[in-house]
Amino acid sequence: MSREKLRVIPVGGVGEIGKNMTLMEYGENILVIDAGLMFPENDMPGVDIIIPDMAYLLEHQDRIRAVIVTHGHEDHTGALPYLLSRIPDVPVYATRLTQGLVEVKLKEHKVRGVEFHVISADDSLDLAPFRVEFFHVSHSIPDGVGLAVRTPVGLVVHSGDFKFDHSPIDGRHTDFAKLADLGREGVLLLLSDSTNAETPGYTPSEQEITKTFEQAFLQAEGRVIVATFASNISRVQQVIDIAARHGRYVAVAGRSMINNVRMAQELGYLKVPEGILLDAEDTRYLPLDKVALICTGSQGEPTSALVRMASRDARAIRLQPGDTVIISATPIPGNEELVNRTLNNLFRLGAAVYYDELLDVHVSGHASQEEQKLMLNLIRPRFFVPIHGEYRHLVLHTKLAEQVGIPAENIFILENGDVLELDNCSARVVDRVAQERVFVDGLGVGDIGEIVLEDRRTLSQNGFVVVVVVLDSQTRYALTTPRIVSRGLVYNRDSEKLLQDMENYILEIVNEGENSATLNSRLRETLARLIYDAVGRRPMILPVVIEV
């Protein structure tokens, strides 16, 4: 038996734990599972995306045996361009569709020369000291896998994102048999998807929503427009199938949707009847009841195809009464206001709108409580770590694990960066790898942190005032009237009195001959008080004193 231990480390962005990346380390060998991104919350202004902290990986890049990607969603793949541009010579393993989706992203980021290995769920990889096997999982994207990793201390199972869909659109079920085999063999540790730990029962099958879609297509007088996630290839297949049955042509709108559909079709993951797929432009010449459109915008993203239509963007398709819009997604927390606005605008245009609050037009891609218990019972692990979820989901998942008989002391709720160390009979949290949120803003990766964000929040609340005073370095008298530059505080044209008052106060203070050491702070304090008394706001105040 080895003296060496296995270390499991969830790495992540904001809120969710172990979602974007999980590390397995044994001796000088690291297996990286997924490299995804998170989207910023509403109080992280200007941040484009958040990626996992890779400091530990960069420091130990010689140890990395492989990056294994479980499926093609951005929260599992979106950080790959950042990882691979900094650590280019690491091999990446993914299924065919996942690789196709990743390559679209790598191309956008101009990351080239990646060593890609396309795997299938039946493969077995020798990445000594690890042996990695896969099992197919059904999810809201085809070609997802979970992992069974044989390590010197025992077998570790990582569920990936999964549900047990008994009638998946692509006909491929989560591999019960292999899971049962693994369980029978004996599993040391299970890491399993906690996303829907709040939801009792079973997640409905993707087929469940077919009924609602059929009804929408039957009743639609004009076009049928379906908005969903660009990666939701199964949903796209569903819409194409139904459109074909109803004699409608299909067009695709939105850059990411167009790219993904093209790629999925090329790789054979989308079955498109001959001649049914048209350019969105060309649908203009067809009768409205012969047209179906699949597009982006299900989250109310301001530049998406659906939002452009809803807000009558001149370049978008003009919606009209009789058109039907199906929003086949639920809002990600934080996007509710944008989605509601889009809904209201669609109603204003007179469209018939189907959305999740009203009708079954979306199902989750994640296991609900009964499925989470089924996974636990199939695998019957010695130790259990809930991953993929916010802290409360992990806690709720542990309750389910306890219900099916896993002792509480064998269950570990980790935070991102926690190091769980295991040998073949014990597990404990021994360490913590520093985890900063790495914000990407424009070209900058990790160059803005809490200080800059705090400044942005302050600026967004009450704006700023820069006061420029030019002094004669000899006499210390002002050489010009003070210049005041302010934005976001008041509407300057309506605030002449306040600006005039500020100018007067500044001149008064300056001409008292205050010394340089204290002039700045006196200006700041005086103006802060003046502004607060006048309008009750606390802008950022920045005096600039120049002596010439």
Place this chain on the structure above:
Amino acid sequence: MSREKLRVIPVGGVGEIGKNMTLMEYGENILVIDAGLMFPENDMPGVDIIIPDMAYLLEHQDRIRAVIVTHGHEDHTGALPYLLSRIPDVPVYATRLTQGLVEVKLKEHKVRGVEFHVISADDSLDLAPFRVEFFHVSHSIPDGVGLAVRTPVGLVVHSGDFKFDHSPIDGRHTDFAKLADLGREGVLLLLSDSTNAETPGYTPSEQEITKTFEQAFLQAEGRVIVATFASNISRVQQVIDIAARHGRYVAVAGRSMINNVRMAQELGYLKVPEGILLDAEDTRYLPLDKVALICTGSQGEPTSALVRMASRDARAIRLQPGDTVIISATPIPGNEELVNRTLNNLFRLGAAVYYDELLDVHVSGHASQEEQKLMLNLIRPRFFVPIHGEYRHLVLHTKLAEQVGIPAENIFILENGDVLELDNCSARVVDRVAQERVFVDGLGVGDIGEIVLEDRRTLSQNGFVVVVVVLDSQTRYALTTPRIVSRGLVYNRDSEKLLQDMENYILEIVNEGENSATLNSRLRETLARLIYDAVGRRPMILPVVIEV
């Protein structure tokens, strides 16, 4: 028959229509129904609240006969301090509890000398040419009323916020009998609450959640902490009753909760068993299983009592494993992230947490579809205007009205500001009263608009750069090195190269002797390009050129 017509005008804030205020005008007489506020959305940074545009009322203040307040929620009362400080001599009519809640607010705003009339649901007011009667409605606050307004052209019914709760906590039902009487008499126009037009069936009774609360109290080893809206007096009564049954003392935390509970108790709307109510401070000396706490924070508001506890604020009660927290509310759209963060922190502290996603700990105060139909069928109005809801809710409410037999041409979906004109047999939209969003920020009411908000959004995304150049007015040479003030763009300490590059470019441009007319724009463009190439961001760039 009068030649004069009745004009009905919904006035409002953001998103919802006719929620915050409705005007009824006949000749030179205006009845104001409610004067509430809205909370800003996430893309309205720095805005405290939004109030209805009162320009029309200010212009015609001599016409105002009365302000009638249907119930004590802020979205129906919160603009009263602003209305009454500008139009002080208008009489206000409200029930006892509503008046109590309004007076708390008026006191905070130092608005005095308001002419208040306490009414009961049985009263009838002669406000010629209107005669106003009331009917009790059950809602998530006691003492709510709807209005029956007799006008020269016919009877108008305004539902207020209502549901048909068959077992309300205070024992008072929505007045079916009076509604049926009104319907029999013949109603020209019904304005009715659309909030829950997306929800099929009936809204469960307030009593429904008692079961879950009882269970929580039974199982709780430590304290039981219930967070809800400060105005939800019925929920507070429920918690007090259950706590009493389980032998627990009750304390109240959070300023608005403390004020409301005190006032409701004084007015007799809260029945508190002798000696059960303690100061939160004093509960420290009691065994944990003898304590229940009612507090603010159900929306994750950063300074609320619950959020302080969740984030281990030193001044707050220290939560510990064994404590139970019940969040008896659903997140208002836009607050989901704050609520989720609070939930995660409560789980991190080891509390048992009951919340709406998991268990029935909250019911809506608004009628669902079947109740909306019941209201329509009791009143059987000739014309129907859905109010209280976002646009999509109004549309869905009209579908229900059509289902129960109201002709589509007799239904009007108004936007805020639309003027619906009625005589005794016809109705049509004839006009539109300008509706600006009136933002309150600090002491300023309506002084910031879209331009300032847009500046704030830009600042929040990428910050700003102010560049100060001092020129010799004779030689046009720079007298000092340029001064660069920047916040929210980059972390300045790590960006010395960028700042140095900016300085060099500025000096170069200045010393080319560019004339004053174009110097500013050249500086702005050059710096914009330099910054975008370096970090991919577009900050606000503001050159200040001073000649001495």
